[in-house]
Amino acid sequence: MYAGTTTGRGWLSAEEVQALILGPRAATAQAGAERSVALNMDVAATASARIPIPDDVKLFIWRRDGGRCVRCGSQADLEFDHIIPLAMGGSNSARNLQILCATCNRAKGASLV
Numbered sequence: 001m002y003a004g005t006t007t008g009r010g011w012l013s014a015e016e017v018q019a020l021i022l023g024p025r026a027a028t029a030q031a032g033a034e035r036s037v038a039l040n041m042d043v044a045a046t047a048s049a050r051i052p053i054p055d056d057v058k059l060f061i062w063r064r065d066g067g068r069c070v071r072c073g074s075q076a077d078l079e080f081d082h083i084i085p086l087a088m089g090g091s092n093s094a095r096n097l098q099i100l101c102a103t104c105n106r107a108k109g110a111s112l113v
């Protein structure tokens, strides 16, 4: 049997393998467990995004970057930008932060999508 023809993805998920081995009842229980794990991950991601950047880190970045956008040098609408987004495993450390103006921050966000 070629798995790709049944799933369209070319591979079977854990719950689909369970369904093949144990039948549909077991697969339902397994899917429920995976849903709760996914919910917990969502909570964790949201919580880390809410951790504020410490004031001393902000001050360090402000001085390092000269109080202006590191891309275009603007001094208006400045924001602290996570070089690696928190959602992708970035941290609130100075090495992962830079000053961007709102315009450059939006442009960066668009390019990541």
Ligand SMILES: [Zn+2]
Binding pocket: 069, 070, 071, 072, 073, 074, 100, 101, 102, 103, 104, 105
């Ligand atoms: Zn800018």
